[in-house]
Amino acid sequence: MSMIDTVKAAVAAVAGKRANVRMEGAKAGVVLDATGLDGADRHALEEQVKAAAMQPGVEDVRIVLTAEKLERRIIAVASGKGGVGKSTLSANLAIALARMGRKTGLVDADIYGPSQPRLMAAEGVKPVAQDGKLQPVATPYGVSLLSMGQLVEPDKAIAWRGPMAAGALSQLVDGDWGATDTLILDLPPGTGDVQLTMVQKHRPAGAVIVSTPQDLALIDARRAIDLFAKAGVPIIGLVENMAGYCCPHCGGLSDPFGSGGAEAAAAELGIPFLGRVPLTIAIRTASDAGRPPAAGEDDAVFAPIAAQVANWLAQAPRGG
Numbered sequence: 001m002s003m004i005d006t007v008k009a010a011v012a013a014v015a016g017k018r019a020n021v022r023m024e025g026a027k028a029g030v031v032l033d034a035t036g037l038d039g040a041d042r043h044a045l046e047e048q049v050k051a052a053a054m055q056p057g058v059e060d061v062r063i064v065l066t067a068e069k070l071e072r073r074i075i076a077v078a079s080g081k082g083g084v085g086k087s088t089l090s091a092n093l094a095i096a097l098a099r100m101g102r103k104t105g106l107v108d109a110d111i112y113g114p115s116q117p118r119l120m121a122a123e124g125v126k127p128v129a130q131d132g133k134l135q136p137v138a139t140p141y142g143v144s145l146l147s148m149g150q151l152v153e154p155d156k157a158i159a160w161r162g163p164m165a166a167g168a169l170s171q172l173v174d175g176d177w178g179a180t181d182t183l184i185l186d187l188p189p190g191t192g193d194v195q196l197t198m199v200q201k202h203r204p205a206g207a208v209i210v211s212t213p214q215d216l217a218l219i220d221a222r223r224a225i226d227l228f229a230k231a232g233v234p235i236i237g238l239v240e241n242m243a244g245y246c247c248p249h250c251g252g253l254s255d256p257f258g259s260g261g262a263e264a265a266a267a268e269l270g271i272p273f274l275g276r277v278p279l280t281i282a283i284r285t286a287s288d289a290g291r292p293p294a295a296g297e298d299d300a301v302f303a304p305i306a307a308q309v310a311n312w313l314a315q316a317p318r319g320g
């Protein structure tokens with residue numbers, strides 16, 4: 001076998017069709033397609049290829065990495081004010097989408113109270129940077145995660161302001177997301193400059209607005225809708241959280257904040273209503289324990305909302 005054939009066979013054994021080998025004298029050049037690989041896998045493959053190409057007589061191996069730009073779409077989850085369950089919805093939506101087969105990532109951009117590490121059972125795990133990019137952390141739910149809470153001490157998070165916050169948040173969105181095709185972006189609560197800057201910079205494909213049935217929260221939801229309108233980002237729809245109280249004893253549903261408000265508001269604003277999430281103690285305790293309900297076999301709340309988001313993505317124009 002000629003030297004080039006030996007090198008080609010050795011490289012193909014570790015990299016298959018991803019590698020294209022050229023020889024120039026005793027120098028091997030390998031163009032390696034790293035599409036869909038994350039930082040660690042890419043690095044490992046590069047090392048394997050280098051070793052494989054070093055056949056007797058080969059003096060030098062050069063590897064050039066290429067990657068097709070994957071079309072990754074961001075879905076922003078926003079609320080006009082804090083405490084309405086935006087993080088809870090983001091976590092469960094991400095998990096439900098992953099369970100539908102999407103390669104899903106979650107960015108926790110909540111500078112005021114990053115809660116995703118706890119919700120996603122990934123507390124205390126720090127992401128490492130490789131080639132200047134943060135490597136998302138794996139969670140038990142098939143969703144990779146980068147959170148503001150992994151970058152700063154919890155009690156210091158509040159000190160992030162303006163451009164500094166925007167810079168740190170961009171590091172999360174611009175992390176090494178590898179094959180992730182759908183990125184859920186849990187925005188900080190509210191409709192200020194930080195949110196607008198993020199939306200303008202990272203151009204989500206669409207936005208999901210979370211609101212509680214209370215009137216005040218709905219007024220805030222309108223502000224969130226305006227923010228996306230200003231940035232030209234389409235609204236996927238509105239999710240009503242804490243809609244009705246589900247009694248843990250009898251299972252009966254009551255409506256301490258009134259019912260139908262969010263659905264009516266969505267109709268009034270001309271945006272789709274994606275569904276309601278009841279106020280249940282089970283959702284709160286499961287979230288606190290790092291076991292989001294969408295990961296359970298019996299989830300009948302988040303899966304239908306995720307299905308609507310997936311349908312929206314399927315029909316939304318690409319490249320927006």
Ligand SMILES: Nc1ncnc2c1ncn2[C@@H]1O[C@H](COP(=O)(O)OP(=O)(O)OP(=O)(O)O)[C@@H](O)[C@H]1O
Nearest residue numbers: 082083084085086087088189242278279280283284
């Ligand atoms: N449907 C629900 N039923 C019961 N508890 C809920 C529900 N949704 C959210 N919660 C609880 O309410 C609290 C606030 O929820 P969450 O952190 O998701 O809100 P948020 O809008 O992201 O708040 P913040 O703006 O502070 O980040 C949490 O303790 C959460 O477990």
